[in-house]
Amino acid sequence: MTTPLPRAARVATWIYFTLNGFAVGLWVVHIPDIERATGITHSALGGLLLVLGGAAFLGMQVAGPLADRVGQRKLLPAAGVLLGAALFFPGLATSWWALGLALLFFGFGNGTIDVAMNSHAVVVERAYPRPIMASFHAMWSIGGAFAALVGAGTLGASVPAAVTLSACGVFTIVVSLLTGRFLIDAEPHEPEQATTSAPTAKPPAKLVWLLGAIAFTMMLAEGVANDWAALHAEDVLGTSTSTAAFAYGAFAVAMTVGRFATDRVAALVGPVAIVRYGAALAAVGLSLVVVVPWLPVTLVGWALFGLGLSGSVPQLFTAAGNLDKRSSGALMARVVGLGYVGLLAGPALIGGLAHWIPLNLAFIVPVVLCVPAVVFAGVLTPRATPVDEPVA
Structure with missing residues (x-):
């Protein structure tokens, strides 16, 4: 307790x-x-x-x-x-x-x-x-x-x-x-350090950057929803401005509810499952937005997208902060920073693509970018043995 x-x-x-x-x-x-x-x-x-x-x-x-x-x-x-x-x-x-x-x-x-x-x-x-x-x-x-x-x-x-x-x-x-x-x-809540004189191994550089890369893709997808969900409903589906706001609302509400629920689910299934299946659910949700031009399905798609993304980033930040408790802040800064770059890049990327292809087809990019999170979610597994490759 x-x-x-x-x-x-x-x-x-x-x-x-x-x-x-x-x-x-x-x-x-x-x-x-x-x-x-x-x-x-x-x-x-x-x-x-x-x-x-x-x-x-x-x-x-x-x-x-x-x-x-x-x-x-x-x-x-x-x-x-x-x-x-x-x-x-x-x-x-x-x-x-x-x-x-x-x-x-x-x-x-x-x-x-x-x-x-x-x-x-x-x-x-x-x-x-x-x-x-x-x-x-x-x-x-x-x-x-x-x-x-x-x-x-x-x-x-x-x-x-x-x-x-x-x-x-x-x-x-x-x-x-x-x-x-x-x-x-x-310090008061850190486990007691061993009294041996052997230095504690640092986490491998590739692990830090891989966590950052997944954060980049997940937050890029989040940025796309923030800036383009309502515009998609208005421009592609032909809804009114007031109705289009429900598209972003479905995403935002699902994201918030999902984050309140994620901790209890993570305690049962672990962070790897949260990221892997969350990214898969997000890809399915946004795919519905891409292929079904009907508002009720679009709202469901944005809700699934938000629910899938909701738990991923917190798990990544926790993993980064626990890689090495002596440099927790610096490691987290890398992962948070890369995620933030993705958040900024996502809307700009979709805006550029929308000049050449329909907006709904541009959403295929964040769908595809959910795949690496599914494939590489295993990096969130806590390290059981020390490694020797230092962080660059």
């Missing part, structure tokens, strides 16, 4: 995941207002979003080694404060260069907290006798949904974006500082 300390740390980690989803969601719902305020074009916004993505990737690579050096307990509250402070600036921007600087700051803060909170989630999970990682990711989705509600209310009341984002930035800073006291260090 778990002690109060890891239980409190689990709740605290839930809060950080929710805060991160909330902050990102608030930025997303205010993009149209900020675009008008700065007078930039859609193409200019696309370039600035690449700045945000690049800054987030940089933040991840900085946060990983830093987590190993100073500890997740110190890094995570600092990352939350950084993210909250970064929320102030996008709403204040009045030009493209000011918005670019704001997104550089915001992206770095988002990347930093992403690695910090996932790394701490691995530490908390080690103190439990069962998997709990997927529930943290579900709370990220809950935070995004809460941001949509807050954004809809404030935008409907004509509250300026600067006011909403700044107020929520203060909220994020305060909650991050208050919650930090409940976090835990990795």
Whole structure:
């Protein structure tokens, strides 16, 4: 039975995941207002979003080694404060260069907290006798949904974006500082080290990169659903804009529900089965979207796609964080970073293909990219024996 300390740390980690989803969601719902305020074009916004993505990737690579050096307990509250402070600036921007600087700051803060909170989630999970990682990711989705509600209310009341984002930035800073006291260090829950003088073997480089490659394909598929599910329903199926929103809704709801359910299923069948059969289910779901141009089947397809993807990424992050507990943050930063690149690349890849082939046929690419996860899911099996090939 778990002690109060890891239980409190689990709740605290839930809060950080929710805060991160909330902050990102608030930025997303205010993009149209900020675009008008700065007078930039859609193409200019696309370039600035690449700045945000690049800054987030940089933040991840900085946060990983830093987590190993100073500890997740110190890094995570600092990352939350950084993210909250970064929320102030996008709403204040009045030009493209000011918005670019704001997104550089915001992206770095988002990347930093992403690695910090996932790394701490691995530490908390080690103190439990069962998997709990997927529930943290579900709370990220809950935070995004809460941001949509807050954004809809404030935008409907004509509250300026600067006011909403700044107020929520203060909220994020305060909650991050208050919650930090409940976090835990990795050391008290680590197994006792052997007293021999032999050095502990590092995980092989190819294993780290393979986990990252699977994360890339899974999050690429997720990015496709985020940006193209509603557009597919509208453009290919000819639905109204309001009806098309149900396509993304089916995916998002299934993803959230699946993440809440994944931990219990993973405790029974293990992470390999979650990734292997989840990727297979995702491929089947998106195949239905490709081949059956009928809205009810499309909604079922997107729901199966979301359900299949829901548990994969949390299992990959847990595996990366447990490869080598001395460099857990750095290893996780690689896997999280590659997954994030996939999340950004997916929508752009489909957009490029859609210039040449019908949108539904472009979805064959993420279907095919689910196959490597099915084939190589065995890499998530815990290593029983040490290996000698070092991480590059």
